[in-house]
Each structure stands twice: as C-alpha cells, then as structure tokens.
Amino acid sequence: MSSFEDADTEETLTCLQMTLYHPDHLQTGRFQAIRFCHREKLPSHKVVNFGRHSSTCHYIFQDKQVSRIQFSLQLFRDFNSSVLSFEIKNMSQKTSLIVDNHELGYLNKVKLPPKCILRFGDYQCLVEKQDGESLTFFETQFALSPTCLLQENLWPLRMPVPENGPQSTLYSTLPTEMDENEL
Template identity: 45%
Template sequence: MASVNGDNDVDTEQTLTCLQMRMYHPHQEDRRIFSAIDLCKTHEIKAEEVVMFGRDVNSCKFKLLHNKVSRMQFALQFFKPLNSSTTSFEIKNLSKKTKLYVDGWELNYLNKADLPPKCMIRFGEFQMLIEIEAGESEDKFAVYCEVSRFSLVQEIGHPVMLAIPENGPLNYADPLPSSIPPTPPPVENDENDI
C-alpha cells in the first residue's frame, strides 16, 4: 500500500546558479598550484558570502598556491541588480600589485565589474574561463572548478599571447596580433611585505 503523505512533504528544490570555472597556469604540472581546491566538485555557497581567491589560507575559500598570487587576489559576489529578476556576479580586484583582466578590460586594485555570462579572467600567468549557468535560487549559488590541460586563451579563439621574459621582450620577426592586452609579468604580491 502506497503512502498518502509521501509526496506532499517534499519541498520543491530550486536550481542553483553555477559558476563553472576552468583554470590554467603554464606551470600547473607542479600539482601544488591547484591542490588546495576541491576540483570537479560543486561547492554550494550562501548568497550573502563573498568568495575570495588568493593565497591566504584563512581568508580565501579557493586557494591558489603560487608565490606570485596575492594573499587576496580577487573576490566574487552574487547579487541581484536593481529592478531585475535575474541574479548576477561581480568581480573585484583585491591585489595592489597585480592587475586583473576580464575579457581584456583592466581592473586595478579595488576596481570591480559585472561578470558577463561567459568571460576570461587573467592575472599574472593565470587564466580562468568562467561560464555562468543560470539558476532559480536566491539563497545559494554554486562554484565548480576544474583544470584545463591547455591554454584557455587558445581555446576561446584569441591569438596566443607571447610571454615577455624578465630580461625584456624577445625580437620576433612576425609578432602575432592580439585583441587582448598582454598581462604584465607577475610579481611577488604579498601586500604586507614592504
């Protein structure tokens, strides 16, 4: 005999908006860089939380273990724009020494911008391709991280950026054109060191 109350007690569950992040660093064979992030796992986060990325183990939910990453590199915040029924995300650069690029737009320290539905984030030698999968919930959102085996700049069709060595640019006879400004070479970014 089937239970009469079984279906009436189940809450309808709303889907979560999900930030799908694919990350790449040219030296990621050093497995340490992304080792503090639970990869290929959905992280549910309360809507009011600010999600920090950086090197600081106490402040950052997503830790990037590389000496060129600032203690607090950038923050993502879930929000609902005024007079809108949809939710969105904004990104804020928290690094005093490293510029952050969102689809080629430069964000200096404390600058912030809304994230488009699909975008490329770059700082130092890090590349992160973010795609927002819309959901219904206003109480929580999700972040899903994975590492790409290949440069994401190549994958999305932008010309490959030539690295600038510390001793100056190389002299190529035929430099590649670029629609994205080059990321400045990374520097040690611990704001407490003076």
C-alpha cells in the same frame, strides 16, 4: 496526501563553472587546495575570496606570486530582476586583473559577463555562469585545463582593430613593398 506532495519544491542553483590554467601547474601543485569536478554550495550573501592566504580566502592558489587576496566575487541582483549576477573586484595592489579585455586595477570591480576569461599573471580562468532560481545559495565548480585557454577558446588577446576609423589612417601610412619596375 503523500510526503512527496508535501515536500518543498527544489530550486535550481546558479552555478559558476571555472576552468583554471597555469603553464606549469603540473610541476608546482598551485591548485592542490582546490577540489576539481565537485560542486560546492555556498550561501548567496558570502563574498568569496581567491588568493594565497588560507585564513581569508575560500579558494587558495599555492603560489607566492599570487596576492594574499587576489580577487573577490560577490552575488547581487539588479533592481527589479530575479536573475543573480556576479561582480568581481581586484583586491591585488600589485597585479591587474583582466576580465576579457578590461583591465581592473586595485579595488576596481565589474559585473561578470555570462562567459568570460579572467587573467592575472600567468593564470587564466574561463568563467561560465549557469543561471538558477534560488536566491539563497549558489554553487561553484572547478575544472583544470591542460592547454592555454586563450588558444583553446580562440579568445582574442587584444581588442580588434576596426577597419575604418582613426587607426586605419595609421596603417595606410606604413611603407609597402614595391617592385623595382614600379618606380
């Protein structure tokens, strides 16, 4: 028997790909502590903190407007599921964290969808999860966007207004433009 046959089967890792944007990231070096275009392998039990405090955060934003710990990510598995999911928790007492269109206050947490936009202050982050098989490790990978992610991905800034429903009566009472001859 060859060593190839005896080798452990390599499991694929769940990867969280994060594309970052800030309007003046080129001038300020906000992301200089983050390694871009590099996959980093982390243990699945690790809580990953994002913020400006270098001793408590794994990923550091060099910006005084960012909280010491802005938000945290933690892996979990739903009951009777082999798929790994991430929950995100807002750790900032001063700044809300917006996940798609859901605003999280201090210590609020939510399950991350497979693809979403995170926003806090002027920061935007497109998060995309690629599923893997391993329950022991996961990976992160960062990219930098030169353009606004909300415009680039045509992401809505607000929840869409339904055509029918309670808000539609509000719009029907607004004044409309009329020609003088219609009076």
